[in-house]
Amino acid sequence: MSGPLTLFEKIWRDHVVAERADGQSLLWIDRHLCHEGSFHAFDKLARSGRPVRRPDLTFAIADHYVPTRDRAAGPRDPEIATMVRLLDENTARHGITQFGLNDPDQGIVHVVGPELGLTQPGITLVCGDSHTSTHGAFGALAFGIGASEVSHVLATQTLWQKRPRTLRITVDGALSQHVTAKDLILAVIARIGADGAAGHVIEYAGPAIRALSMEARMTVCNMSIEAGGRAGMIAPDDTTIEWLAGRRYAPKGAAWEAAVAAWRGLESDPEAAFDRELRLDAATIAPTVTWGISPEHAVPVTAHVPNPEDEPDTARRAALATAVDYMGLAPGTPLTEIAVDRVFIGSCTNARIEDLRAAAAVLQDRRATVPLMIVPGSSAVKRQAEAEGLDRVFTAAGAEWLDSGCSMCAATNGDMAAPGERCASTTNRNFRGRQGLGSRTHLMSPAMAAAAAVTGRITDVRQLISGAGP
Amino acid sequence: MIPFTTLSAPAVPLRLANVDTDQLLPARFLRKPRADGYHHYLFHDLRRDAEGRPREDFPLNDPRWADAPILVADRNFGGGSSREGAVYALVDHGIRVVIAPSFGDIFYSNATKNGLLPIRLPIEVIARIWATAEGDPTAPLSVDLAAQTIRLPNEAPIGFDIDPFQKECLLGGRDDIDLTLEHGARLEAFERGYGQAFPWRRPATPA
Ligand code: SF4
Numbered sequence: 001m002s003g004p005l006t007l008f009e010k011i012w013r014d015h016v017v018a019e020r021a022d023g024q025s026l027l028w029i030d031r032h033l034c035h036e037g038s039f040h041a042f043d044k045l046a047r048s049g050r051p052v053r054r055p056d057l058t059f060a061i062a063d064h065y066v067p068t069r070d071r072a073a074g075p076r077d078p079e080i081a082t083m084v085r086l087l088d089e090n091t092a093r094h095g096i097t098q099f100g101l102n103d104p105d106q107g108i109v110h111v112v113g114p115e116l117g118l119t120q121p122g123i124t125l126v127c128g129d130s131h132t133s134t135h136g137a138f139g140a141l142a143f144g145i146g147a148s149e150v151s152h153v154l155a156t157q158t159l160w161q162k163r164p165r166t167l168r169i170t171v172d173g174a175l176s177q178h179v180t181a182k183d184l185i186l187a188v189i190a191r192i193g194a195d196g197a198a199g200h201v202i203e204y205a206g207p208a209i210r211a212l213s214m215e216a217r218m219t220v221c222n223m224s225i226e227a228g229g230r231a232g233m234i235a236p237d238d239t240t241i242e243w244l245a246g247r248r249y250a251p252k253g254a255a256w257e258a259a260v261a262a263w264r265g266l267e268s269d270p271e272a273a274f275d276r277e278l279r280l281d282a283a284t285i286a287p288t289v290t291w292g293i294s295p296e297h298a299v300p301v302t303a304h305v306p307n308p309e310d311e312p313d314t315a316r317r318a319a320l321a322t323a324v325d326y327m328g329l330a331p332g333t334p335l336t337e338i339a340v341d342r343v344f345i346g347s348c349t350n351a352r353i354e355d356l357r358a359a360a361a362v363l364q365d366r367r368a369t370v371p372l373m374i375v376p377g378s379s380a381v382k383r384q385a386e387a388e389g390l391d392r393v394f395t396a397a398g399a400e401w402l403d404s405g406c407s408m409c410a411a412t413n414g415d416m417a418a419p420g421e422r423c424a425s426t427t428n429r430n431f432r433g434r435q436g437l438g439s440r441t442h443l444m445s446p447a448m449a450a451a452a453a454v455t456g457r458i459t460d461v462r463q464l465i466s467g468a469g470p
Numbered sequence: 471m472i473p474f475t476t477l478s479a480p481a482v483p484l485r486l487a488n489v490d491t492d493q494l495l496p497a498r499f500l501r502k503p504r505a506d507g508y509h510h511y512l513f514h515d516l517r518r519d520a521e522g523r524p525r526e527d528f529p530l531n532d533p534r535w536a537d538a539p540i541l542v543a544d545r546n547f548g549g550g551s552s553r554e555g556a557v558y559a560l561v562d563h564g565i566r567v568v569i570a571p572s573f574g575d576i577f578y579s580n581a582t583k584n585g586l587l588p589i590r591l592p593i594e595v596i597a598r599i600w601a602t603a604e605g606d607p608t609a610p611l612s613v614d615l616a617a618q619t620i621r622l623p624n625e626a627p628i629g630f631d632i633d634p635f636q637k638e639c640l641l642g643g644r645d646d647i648d649l650t651l652e653h654g655a656r657l658e659a660f661e662r663g664y665g666q667a668f669p670w671r672r673p674a675t676p677a
Contacts, residue, residue, distance in 0.1 A: 014668070017660045018653045022634035026653060028664060030671050037500060040554060048647065056673070065501070079501045123671055130552040130576060146554035146580035156650045158657065162633055164575075194488055195546035195572045228549060230575050251670040259670035294488045315544065319487050410551075412497045419520065431492045431550060433515050 004269035006166050007235050008201045011141040011266070015124050017158055024160050030123035032058040032153050033109050034096075036065055036083040037412075038128050041150035042090040050155045052094040057157060059118055060091045060098040061109045065413045068375055068402035071102065077414065094154075107378020107404045110134040110348035114218065115380055117247025121236035121263040126153060131348050131428065133224040136233035137217035138240055139266050141201070143231040164230045165275040167200040168268070171208035173282040178462045180358070181216035182350060182426070182445035184208070185223040186288040190298040192278065197229035200276065203268060204234050208282035214243040215354040222349045223428050226295035235267035289335060289458055290430045290443040292323035297430070299335070301448070301460045307331035326432055327440050328420070335458050338442070341421040342371040343453040344435070345446055347409035350426035351377030353384050355446040360390040362450035362461060363397040369456040372399040373415070375407040399453070411436045424452035471585040473643030477566055478612040481540035482529050483600040489543055490550030491577060495559045497551075504558060512559040530563075534607035540567040542599050548577025548588075557584045567613050569620070571596060582636040585643065587615060589630045598622060615641055 005013070018026040034041070038060070045052070052058065065080045067073075075081045084101055091098040099105045105112060110131050113119045121139035126132060128150040135142035149159055169188060189196070202224050204217075212220065217234050224232025241260055244250045251259040286300035299306075308320035308331065324331055329338065345351065345359050356376065374394050376382040382404055385391055394401045408415040409427040411434065417423045419438030426449050427434075430441040442458060451459040499511040517528050524531045541560070547570035548556060557580045560568065568581065569589045581588045602609050602622055612621040615637060619627035639646055650657070665672070 014664075018656050020635060024633070024635040026650060026657075028660060031673070037553075040504065043504070048645075050647070059673075083501055118673060120671065122668075128552060130550065144552040144576055146552050146557070146576055146583065148554060148580065148583035152647050152650065155647050156657065157661075158650060160635060160646055160650070162635070193546075194549055195574075198546075198572050198575060225550075228546065228572075228574070248676050249673040252674050255670040255674070262668075262670075296488075315485070315487070318485075319544075410497045412500065429490075429492070429550060431490050433496060434492055437496070437515060438520065 004271035006268040006272045006274060007139060007203055007233060007266055008141060008166055009272070011122055011124065012163065014122070024162055026158050027124060027161050029126055029153050029157050029159055030057065031118055031125040033113055033118070033125070033127040033132070034058060034060045034150065035109050035129065036062050036087040038147070038150055039083060039086045039090070040147040041128060041154065042086070044147065044151040045154050048155070052096065052154045054157045055095040058096045058154065059113070060087055060096055061112050062087055062099070062101050062106060063108045064406045064410065066101055066106070066405040067413060068405050068407045068415055071403045074101065080413065104379055107380065108348045108351070108406055110222065111352060111377035111381065114138065114214070115247070115378060117244055117250030120244065120250065120259070121240060121266050126159065130225045131222050133229065133232045134218050134222040134348055136221040136224070136231050137214060138244070139233060139236035139263065141231060141233065144225065165200045166203065167197055167229070167276040167278065168203045168205055168274040170206035170277070170279045171204065171282050172206050172279065173208055174211060175208055175282045175285060178447060178465065179285055179287055180445040180447065181212055181219040183285050183288040184282065185220045186290065186295070186298040186443065187285045188280070189223065189227045189295045190288070191280070192227055194226060194294050194296040195228040197224065197227040200229055202227070202229045202232045203274070204232060205268070209234055210237065213354060214239060215352040218352065219349055223295070226428055236263045287445065287448050287461055289448065291327065291329065291335060293326055293430055293432050294323070295428070295430060295443065297323060298443070301335055301458065303335055305329045305331055305333045305335065328422070336460060337457065339422070339457045340370060340424045340442065340452050342373070342417060342423050343368065343449050344373050344408045344423055344425045344427065345449050346373070346375030346377070346407050347427040348377060349428040350446050351375060351381065353381050355426065356381065356385045356390050357388070359446040359450040360393040362447050362454065362464065363399070364393050366397060366454045368398045368453040370453060372397070372453040373402060373408060374399050375402045376404045379404050408435050410434065424449050424458065471583065471643050471645065474566060474585055474587050474615055474640045476612070476614045477539065478610045479540055480535065480538040480608055481542050481599055481603045481611045482535040482538040483603045484529055484541055484543040485600060487544035488546045488549060491548055491553050491556035491574070492550055494548065494556035495553060500553055500555050507562045508555055508558040509562040512563045537564065539564050540569065540611055540613070541565050542569045542596055542603070544596070545571040545593070547573050549574035552576040554580045554584070557581050557586055561586050569596060569599065582640055583646070585640065587613065587640060589613070589620065591620070591628070591630055595628055
């Protein structure tokens with residue numbers, strides 16, 4: 001690689017340990033994060049009798065299965081208790097730093113990694129979880145891997161990868177009021193489809209991206225995987241550097257100065273070529289929600305449930321009909337007439353401090369009319385929210401304010417919606433049954449979810465705030 | 471892992487797009503140990519109705535395709551979560567080949583590490599396979615990995631692409647950790663140089 005390079009190419013270039021004639025590269029991995037679901041990988045490592053090559057570069061966090069209530073009592077489900085215990089044992093055996101169930105730094109792995117400064121520009125970061133793309137918000141090359149690859153990283157601190165293609169998504173203009181990073185990424189997915197970026201690393205660029213906070217950038221990069229992307233990334237800038245300064249595992253002193261100087265060079269060269277380019281105008285994006293069972297089923301909140309009969313292609317028509325049917329909706333219904341049974345604010349997509357502030361701004365002096373669960377993205381976010389008094393706004397609104405974890409995002413810890421229940425959710429996947437067998441999920445931003453909790457139906461937060469609603 | 475070379479066997483048609491890994495293996499089964507086999511959970515919630523009875527219209531419940539080792543689906547197969555258990559569920563059920571127009575990237579990679587061959591083919595070819603299988607559920611589809619072809623009865627072979635590295639691992643049933651350790655000296659040299667070039671990339675020691 002020479003000549004003008006993209007951000008992705010610059011990071012890739014530094015990390016190639018070996019190359020095969022067939023185009024596979026052995027990549028050095030700077031950071032590996034794991035969680036209690038990683039037991040298959042540790043089992044595989046144990047069967048091979050291999051040690052962990054660099055235990056100092058792996059960090060473990062319990063998140064997917066942790067109870068959000070009565071945490072001190074530990075997980076009640078014996079299978080979950082076993083997984084949490086296995087993470088304790090595996091990390092202790094190999095000398096890996098762990099933030100366990102009752103650690104003050106516990107939280108969702110993709111929230112905690114950045115918080116602790118483990119996530120940094122220019123690094124390669126992997127985790128046995130698809131939403132590892134979140135960390136790309138810092139200008140890292142971060143992607144999810146399966147259990148076999150996790151055991152490969154543990155054993156060798158490397159991974160075999162074929163160089164992905166590159167896609168730049170440039171977002172011009174500025175987002176309108178009450179339109180957030182979540183709406184932006186949902187609009188992108190609606191435009192390119194759930195496999196639209198398959199085989200590609202996405203770089204998000206343009207003034208609307210530059211204007212985003214780190215929290216909002218993480219929301220965008222998080223859902224790159226819902227667009228089929230291998231990873232999502234945003235070049236580091238002052239926002240990134242300020243956010244990282246002083247974090248526990250971030251460089252200190254002279255190392256910090258050297259790091260910052262290097263990070264400043266991590267942007268795509270002006271002449272660098274991408275395999276694909278996409279441009280959109282932020283001003284055209286409205287608050288966006290999903291109506292169906294794929295994240296690509298995203299539309300402006302002002303739209304209606306589509307009518308499958310309008311779709312000329314037979315296969316697509318059948319798929320739309322299945323989605324409308326699973327969701328229990330009548331074609332043509334305005335989205336704002338869809339009543340919800342419960343609301344969930346949480347997940348690695350939208351449970352950082354700014355997300356909770358946005359939800360609190362809507363819930364201030366209002367009451368939820370349906371059950372509302374709020375699960376902070378990390379224990380540190382929880383403390384911060386309480387220091388700001390957000391918890392009092394939530395509980396005054398009738399919400400449940402819980403301990404950090406993945407909770408109802410994947411429903412693996414037992415927090416779930418009942419069959420047939422409709423949930424307005426700040427998470428990233430509206431797959432069938434994702435939030436519990438037979439559950440129906442509508443994805444949206446934290447402010448939109450809070451608005452839905454207030455009215456009990458999908459609501460345009462702009463109308464609620466302007467006083468047109470309750 | 472079991473090597474994959476050739477296979478000539480019936481194909482089960484699954485006319486569904488966006489079959490995500492949550493459908494292949496619902497999250498609540500992820501905590502199960504592999505030892506008992508993951509086939510119990512394959513398509514668990516798609517295969518059953520609300521009362522838990524097998525749905526007759528789900529192709530994998532059709533006795534004619536009960537043992538078919540080739541699964542043929544629509545676009546974006548295996549998108550979503552990185553759970554390798556989704557691949558274990560297919561493999562433990564006896565599926566050796568999955569054909570679709572596109573795959574989730576992580577699923578694709580997980581498959582090749584577990585002896586499951588993923589094949590990308592255009593939707594027109596897939597539509598012919600569906601029609602053939604629905605017309606005659608015993609009709610064999612022939613897959614030859616070395617030659618990178620599939621063949622429908624009475625048709626000429628159709629080529630498919632696969633990454634040479636993944637092909638080599640599948641053909642040899644090889645674990646890529648062994649392959650990596652062959653580059654051991656290289657890796658050690660890299661590691662030393664890298665630490666000197668980018669000292670700040672190591673996590674700082676907490677104060
Ligand atoms: S919050 Fe949801 S998407 Fe994020 S890591 Fe947890 S389960 Fe996965």
